[in-house]
Amino acid sequence: MPEYNQLTDSIAQELIGIFGAANVYYNDAERLEPYAHDEAAGCATRVPEAVVRPKSAEEISQLMKLANREKNPVTA
Numbered sequence: 001m002p003e004y005n006q007l008t009d010s011i012a013q014e015l016i017g018i019f020g021a022a023n024v025y026y027n028d029a030e031r032l033e034p035y036a037h038d039e040a041a042g043c044a045t046r047v048p049e050a051v052v053r054p055k056s057a058e059e060i061s062q063l064m065k066l067a068n069r070e071k072n073p074v075t076a
Contacts, residue, residue, distance in 0.1 A: 002071075003071070004071055004072060004073045005070055005071045006049065006072075007026070007049040007050050007072055011070055011072065012026040012027075014066060015050060015063075015066070018059060018063065018066070019052050019053065019055075019059060019063075023052060023053040023054070024050060024051070024052050024053075025050060025051040025052075026049070026050040026051075032047050032048055032051060033047060035047075036048065048075070
């Protein structure tokens with residue numbers, strides 16, 4: 001199984017630089033909690049380290065490059 005790194009404050013700042021502060025949820029339990037589960041009954045929950053809201057294919061590309069470089073997992 002691949003090993004992944006945790007999201008750091010510096011990576012979160014890079015995400016904010018790409019997506020803007022309004023489109024990155026980080027260190028905010030109240031905003032992250034709705035993304036911790038699927039709507040299907042019985043699904044496991046796990047609060048994400050961050051949520052980003054891309055607005056374009058270019059932003060998604062930048063996200064994936066950053067995630068690959070830093071070995072951070074991404075869930076669509």
